[in-house]
Amino acid sequence: MRVFQIEGEWGTQNLRLSERPEPEAGPGQVIMQMRMASLNARDLIVPERGYGRATGELPLIPVSDGVGEVVAIGDGVTRVAVGDRVCPAYFQNWTGGDPSPERFASALGGPLDGVMAERVCLSQEGVVRVPDYLTDAEAATLPCAALTAWSAVATHGQTRAGDRLLIQGTGGVALFALAFAKLHGAHVTVISSSDDKLARVREMGADETISYSETEDWARASRAITADRGGYDNIIELGGAQTLPLSLRAVRPGGTLSMIGVLSGLTVEASLGLIVARQVRLQGITVGHRDGFEAMLAAMAQHEVRPVIGETFAFDELHSALDHLRAGGHFGKTVIGF
Ligand SMILES: NC(=O)c1ccc[n+]([C@@H]2O[C@H](COP(=O)([O-])OP(=O)(O)OC[C@H]3O[C@@H](n4cnc5c(N)ncnc54)[C@H](OP(=O)(O)O)[C@@H]3O)[C@@H](O)[C@H]2O)c1
Numbered sequence: 001m002r003v004f005q006i007e008g009e010w011g012t013q014n015l016r017l018s019e020r021p022e023p024e025a026g027p028g029q030v031i032m033q034m035r036m037a038s039l040n041a042r043d044l045i046v047p048e049r050g051y052g053r054a055t056g057e058l059p060l061i062p063v064s065d066g067v068g069e070v071v072a073i074g075d076g077v078t079r080v081a082v083g084d085r086v087c088p089a090y091f092q093n094w095t096g097g098d099p100s101p102e103r104f105a106s107a108l109g110g111p112l113d114g115v116m117a118e119r120v121c122l123s124q125e126g127v128v129r130v131p132d133y134l135t136d137a138e139a140a141t142l143p144c145a146a147l148t149a150w151s152a153v154a155t156h157g158q159t160r161a162g163d164r165l166l167i168q169g170t171g172g173v174a175l176f177a178l179a180f181a182k183l184h185g186a187h188v189t190v191i192s193s194s195d196d197k198l199a200r201v202r203e204m205g206a207d208e209t210i211s212y213s214e215t216e217d218w219a220r221a222s223r224a225i226t227a228d229r230g231g232y233d234n235i236i237e238l239g240g241a242q243t244l245p246l247s248l249r250a251v252r253p254g255g256t257l258s259m260i261g262v263l264s265g266l267t268v269e270a271s272l273g274l275i276v277a278r279q280v281r282l283q284g285i286t287v288g289h290r291d292g293f294e295a296m297l298a299a300m301a302q303h304e305v306r307p308v309i310g311e312t313f314a315f316d317e318l319h320s321a322l323d324h325l326r327a328g329g330h331f332g333k334t335v336i337g338f
Pocket residue numbers: 039040041042144145148168169170171172173174191192193194197212238239242243259260261262263264285286287288325328329330
């Protein structure tokens with residue numbers, strides 16, 4: 001079968017169309033015929049071995065997110081049946097409870113082989129049935145970006161109606177966070193570098209928007225929005241180095257910083273005094289577990305939440321799809337059809 005894999009040496013230039021033997025389902029395993037995949041920021045990092053040893057070994061099939069149809073099952077499989085439409089769980093071994101090194105070492109698309117293969121063999125514990133109302137493209141976007149946003153807004157954030165949330169940017173995680181925050185009845189501020197994208201998030205329900213290219217000190221600019229409580233209840237922190245110092249000023253006493261992304265850099269100089277004096281909760285988010293995925297799907301199906309789809313590429317256009325993501329102009333998820 002056809003696969004994309006990083007082979008020989010690490011580097012995006014060594015990500016090549018290749019062949020692997022057909023997988024066979026052993027006991028407890030399922031074979032998914034892939035229909036669509038979807039890209040995340042991490043898919044630009046993995047080919048460069050950006051997570052060090054945790055990135056895995058070569059050859060490696062990249063990309064964690066997708067949807068497929070179950071075409072074969074091994075002995076003892078009861079969670080799904082042939083014909084079911086399923087998504088892989090991002091962490092194959094984290095079904096619920098606390099994270100652990102072993103659970104974190106089970107991410108698809110690095111260190112485990114991912115979904116850029118015509119057929120994928122996974123444990124039945126590592127797949128989740130998807131609701132009928134979602135198209136294949138929509139379902140393909142859910143395992144990483146959507147679940148990360150759900151973990152920040154619902155699982156850890158425990159968002160309540162009337163909470164004030166701030167979301168950074170309009171990327172994949174950000175747009176899901178907006179949808180889930182509105183689902184919970186929150187008041188949402190989105191910051192973006194693009195006026196066009198801010199107009200689009202207002203159409204999606206954002207209550208306030210701030211251009212961070214025009215208003216660099218968005219922490220100050222947001223004071224009036226949260227004047228009744230002295231800052232945001234939860235900030236979906238995706239920027240990292242450039243945004244964390246501002247987030248520490250914009251979060252309310254007792255509020256939460258949901259630490260997810262490091263789009264502008266990994267290391268930061270910021271006032272730790274603000275964390276102590278304001279009793280800020282720094283909540284790292286690492287995607288989430290399968291129980292969270294299933295809870296998210298139930299909430300999405302109840303309210304027919306629709307993921308935002310950007311550009312669609314064909315399977316053999318993976319490099320163009322990655323270039324498109326790297327260019328940063330996208331709005332909505334970049335998806336790949338098989
Ligand atoms: N911890 C986890 O479990 C987890 C899971 C998924 C992703 N992530 C991380 O989360 C981040 C976002 O991932 P993604 O897949 O959503 O990426 P993405 O779709 O590529 O998002 C890119 C968008 O982020 C915004 N952005 C970039 N720099 C920014 C800054 N300095 N301040 C505010 N916004 C900024 C931009 O929005 P505008 O164009 O609107 O300005 C840009 O379009 C990445 O760092 C990724 O590695 C972490």
